[in-house]
Amino acid sequence: MPTQQRIDRQWAWQPYLPDRDRPWNLQRVGHLYRRAAFAASWAELQQALHDGPKKTVDRLLTPGPDYESFHRSMEEVAALIAKGDNSIHLRAWWLARMCRTPFPLLEKMTLFWHNHFATSNAKVNHVGYMLQQNQTLRRFALGSFAEMLQAISKDPAMMIWLDTHLNKKGRPNENYARELMELFSLGIGNYTEQDIREAARAFTGWEIRDGKFHFNPAEHDDGEKTVFGRTGRWRGEDIVRMCLEHPACSRFLARKLFRYFVSETLDPEPDLLEPLAQRLRHSQYQVGEAVRMILTSNIFYSEHAYRARVKSPVEFAIGILRALEGQPNAVALANALENLGQRLFYPPSVKGWDGGPAWLNSTTLLARNNLAQALVSGEDPQFGSRCDPVLVLRKYGRQSEEQGLAFFLDLFLQGDLAPDARQRLAGYLRESEQFRWPAYWSDQDRREHRLRAVCYLVLTQPEFQLA
Amino acid sequence: MLNRREFLHTSLLGSSLVALHGWGPGFLARTALAAPTADSPGAKDTILVVIQLTGGNDGLNTVVPFKDPLYAKYRPTLQLPTAQLKKVNDEIGLHPAMTGFADLLQDGALCIVQGVGYPNPSQSHFRSMDIWHAASTRESLTEGWLGKALHRLPQPGAFHVAMANEPNWLALQGAPFKVPALTSLEDFQLRTPAATGSDQRSQRQVLEAAAKRPADHPLLSFVQQTALNTYENTRRLREIGRNYQPKVPYPPTGLANRLRLVAQLIEANLGARIYYVSLDGFDTHASQANTHANLLAELSGAVTAFFKDMAARGHRDRVCIMTFSEFGRRVQENGSRGTDHGSAAPMFLIGGRVRAGLIGEHPSLEKLELGNLKHHTDFRQVYAAVLEKWLGIPSQGILDGQFTPLDVFRS
Numbered sequence: 001m002p003t004q005q006r007i008d009r010q011w012a013w014q015p016y017l018p019d020r021d022r023p024w025n026l027q028r029v030g031h032l033y034r035r036a037a038f039a040a041s042w043a044e045l046q047q048a049l050h051d052g053p054k055k056t057v058d059r060l061l062t063p064g065p066d067y068e069s070f071h072r073s074m075e076e077v078a079a080l081i082a083k084g085d086n087s088i089h090l091r092a093w094w095l096a097r098m099c100r101t102p103f104p105l106l107e108k109m110t111l112f113w114h115n116h117f118a119t120s121n122a123k124v125n126h127v128g129y130m131l132q133q134n135q136t137l138r139r140f141a142l143g144s145f146a147e148m149l150q151a152i153s154k155d156p157a158m159m160i161w162l163d164t165h166l167n168k169k170g171r172p173n174e175n176y177a178r179e180l181m182e183l184f185s186l187g188i189g190n191y192t193e194q195d196i197r198e199a200a201r202a203f204t205g206w207e208i209r210d211g212k213f214h215f216n217p218a219e220h221d222d223g224e225k226t227v228f229g230r231t232g233r234w235r236g237e238d239i240v241r242m243c244l245e246h247p248a249c250s251r252f253l254a255r256k257l258f259r260y261f262v263s264e265t266l267d268p269e270p271d272l273l274e275p276l277a278q279r280l281r282h283s284q285y286q287v288g289e290a291v292r293m294i295l296t297s298n299i300f301y302s303e304h305a306y307r308a309r310v311k312s313p314v315e316f317a318i319g320i321l322r323a324l325e326g327q328p329n330a331v332a333l334a335n336a337l338e339n340l341g342q343r344l345f346y347p348p349s350v351k352g353w354d355g356g357p358a359w360l361n362s363t364t365l366l367a368r369n370n371l372a373q374a375l376v377s378g379e380d381p382q383f384g385s386r387c388d389p390v391l392v393l394r395k396y397g398r399q400s401e402e403q404g405l406a407f408f409l410d411l412f413l414q415g416d417l418a419p420d421a422r423q424r425l426a427g428y429l430r431e432s433e434q435f436r437w438p439a440y441w442s443d444q445d446r447r448e449h450r451l452r453a454v455c456y457l458v459l460t461q462p463e464f465q466l467a
Numbered sequence: 468m469l470n471r472r473e474f475l476h477t478s479l480l481g482s483s484l485v486a487l488h489g490w491g492p493g494f495l496a497r498t499a500l501a502a503p504t505a506d507s508p509g510a511k512d513t514i515l516v517v518i519q520l521t522g523g524n525d526g527l528n529t530v531v532p533f534k535d536p537l538y539a540k541y542r543p544t545l546q547l548p549t550a551q552l553k554k555v556n557d558e559i560g561l562h563p564a565m566t567g568f569a570d571l572l573q574d575g576a577l578c579i580v581q582g583v584g585y586p587n588p589s590q591s592h593f594r595s596m597d598i599w600h601a602a603s604t605r606e607s608l609t610e611g612w613l614g615k616a617l618h619r620l621p622q623p624g625a626f627h628v629a630m631a632n633e634p635n636w637l638a639l640q641g642a643p644f645k646v647p648a649l650t651s652l653e654d655f656q657l658r659t660p661a662a663t664g665s666d667q668r669s670q671r672q673v674l675e676a677a678a679k680r681p682a683d684h685p686l687l688s689f690v691q692q693t694a695l696n697t698y699e700n701t702r703r704l705r706e707i708g709r710n711y712q713p714k715v716p717y718p719p720t721g722l723a724n725r726l727r728l729v730a731q732l733i734e735a736n737l738g739a740r741i742y743y744v745s746l747d748g749f750d751t752h753a754s755q756a757n758t759h760a761n762l763l764a765e766l767s768g769a770v771t772a773f774f775k776d777m778a779a780r781g782h783r784d785r786v787c788i789m790t791f792s793e794f795g796r797r798v799q800e801n802g803s804r805g806t807d808h809g810s811a812a813p814m815f816l817i818g819g820r821v822r823a824g825l826i827g828e829h830p831s832l833e834k835l836e837l838g839n840l841k842h843h844t845d846f847r848q849v850y851a852a853v854l855e856k857w858l859g860i861p862s863q864g865i866l867d868g869q870f871t872p873l874d875v876f877r878s
Contacts, residue, residue: 163752171802175752358635361648362697370658377660462690
């Protein structure tokens with residue numbers, strides 16, 4: 001449970017070293033995999049337990065030997081999708097990628113940036129451009145934020161989304177300049193309305209030609225502009241650079257990364273975040289370094305971070321699939337996620353999804369339960385039995401029903417569930433032995449049905465909603 | 468969005484079963500007795516439907532001061548042809564797409580409040596929306612005006628009829644229970660992998676018990692409350708008839724579908740007094756003309772159908788619809804045949820008891836503030852009227868400061 005007490009900043013960012021009070025156990029492994037990946041399979045949990053935190057974090061941060069060929073095959077599919085112009089295929093493609101990738105942290109960060117530079121195809125209306133943006137976000141996801149901010153400013157989807165391509169000399173359009181400062185780099189309160197109006201002039205003459213960024217000097221206002229108190233004949237690139245040089249930028253980004261990886265409930269003091277902001281500044285905004293600092297820190301493995309986030313719909317769904325080593329129907333999954341409140345490539349606004357507790361309301365919580373049902377019951381017309389808890393039990397040699405329940409609890413909750421809740425789950429298995437089942441069911445049908453049902457009941461425990 | 472303080476707050480309130488206690492079909496009969504005074508209008512069972520126009524509606528092209536020569540000057544390409552406007556008087560006309568609203572005006576059911584805003588307006592979508600939601604301009608805003616209002620109502624009931632991708636708005640936070648968000652009744656059913664009746668009962672018991680277990684973890688306790696509310700609501704909404712037959716046809720638009728569901732929930736007599744819906748897309752920085760016309764047609768068509776449906780069911784004097792947007796738009800159009808973020812704008816109130824016609828002058832096109840219209844009426848004066856004169860509850864403590872209710876309702 002997060003506490004109000006002041007957190008010692010030095011302690012917070014020192015590397016976590018397992019000891020008797022804070023052992024490297026299943027709970028900490030599960031925690032790391034929920035944050036730095038999309039949960040873990042049983043084999044991954046065991047491997048990480050054996051390897052220890054340092055080696056595991058290294059592995060999560062590095063593309064493994066399989067990644068290159070995986071990436072290539074996904075890009076081949078992407079090329080077809082770009083031609084097809086059907087956004088459901090685009091969403092399905094990304095979900096399949098998250099589900100199968102040997103480098104899940106890269107997808108996790110791409111998702112972070114999709115929410116940071118939230119662009120919706122509702123306005124862009126161009127699958128090829130949306131895909132291209134997704135590839136740009138992935139390219140820089142663990143790399144340089146400075147380069148990414150320049151690249152995204154010239155990204156065609158972004159330019160359509162925030163009207164940069166319509167911004168002309170003498171007739172400036174403020175849309176991009178405002179969100180660049182408010183949402184992409186500085187945060188509200190760190191610039192003035194006048195800064196926005198002047199900065200908008202610097203982005204005039206930015207156009208899209210042949211599907212690419214094009215600078216048109218004839219439409220560019222090359223007069224003097226004063227932004228953040230500095231006067232010059234600034235161009236768009238200068239404004240982006242000045243945002244990156246602004247002292248608020250690294251702090252803004254550090255706060256967002258902290259919220260994504262550490263806690264949504266803790267509102268960290270600026271002082272606590274300063275070392276992370278510093279790391280960003282000193283590394284010229286190398287995101288991977290900041291992420292490594294977080295994933296190896298004391299605070300990350302502490303009670304301040306444990307279960308201090310609400311899973312996003314994507315984390316919820318992909319987490320189930322990866323844990324059960326399932327192969328989903330990705331189109332069906334993309335459709336289902338809409339009811340959970342996360343339609344990829346269609347964030348509700350340029351601010352992205354609010355996240356945290358805002359993910360959950362009556363409708364979305366119900367949709368989560370119903371998706372869990374569809375995925376594990378083996379009977380859903382869309383999902384069928386491509387993600388079968390019974391197969392996983394068989395694979396890892398769990399024979400009895402007690403072993404089955406214990407396995408699901410360890411796999412999904414790392415055994416961290418109150419004893420009374422555990423007993424009720426066991427109670428269902430016991431009670432249901434006496435139910436009258438359809439007469440044509442075999443012993444095996446009955447047993448497997450009850451195991452799938454108890455898996456569903458584990459997935460609907462409130463604890464499973466937390467990351 | 469909820470923050471930490473709110474989790475603590477909600478978890479302190481204890482089980483949502485307590486909060487939901489008494490919110491059921493029998494509510495109307497009980498409130499009639501519980502109502503404070505009969506002479507405060509709306510103290511009984513009035514209903515408020517709030518429609519949020521997300522993105523910043525261009526008020527200047529919604530309620531148009533066509534007589535003012537500056538209008539044409541500032542809007543060289545976006546000016547609306549005078550002949551097509553729906554005239555309100557000799558100087559002011561509604562956007563040509565708002566034929567339904569013109570009918571409502573004729574019918575004495577449309578009130579147009581001009582020049583609404585607040586001091587030192589923010590031109591950030593998100594900050595300004597928060598200010599409208601919280602009815603406050605303080606730096607940190609965590610509770611919404613409707614969430615707080617629900618504490619004061621004798622029986623707190625509310626629904627957010629939402630689109631699938633829609634955020635949980637700040638306006639509804641801080642309520643004694645979590646305001647349920649509904650997208651459709653069909654989607655609002657709990658499916659379990661149960662094979663028989665006793666299997667289903669048994670599974671449902673495990674689910675509900677998990678939601679009721681005491682938790683000392685604020686985030687976990689928040690999830691549990693949401694789950695408990697959800698299970699309660701699925702039970703309640705299962706009873707509602709699926710075949711709602713509107714008395715008038717609704718247009719085939721998203722907003723009309725949402726308002727139709729509102730009508731269905733009102734008819735089901737669940738006792739909710741506050742409904743929240745939104746319409747997105749008003750952030751018209753470029754090529755505004757068609758987009759804006761379509762949005763206003765959707766708004767006007769849906770609201771008119773809903774109101775006529777309600778009136779035909781005898782709720783003409785029981786329902787009030789209020790629209791707002793986080794800001795208006797810049798007076799001078801930009802170079803992309805669109806408009807950038809602005810400030811003051813009109814609000815609409817629709818109902819059998821509103822004071823029909825214009826309230827307040829159109830803000831001057833001469834005396835601008837950084838190129839934006841200056842407000843003369845604080846939005847919290849409208850909120851104060853809605854709270855005090857319509858819902859029958861004091862506005863103090865809900866609005867940040869003292870605001871005199873604007874005279875928008877007939878007494």
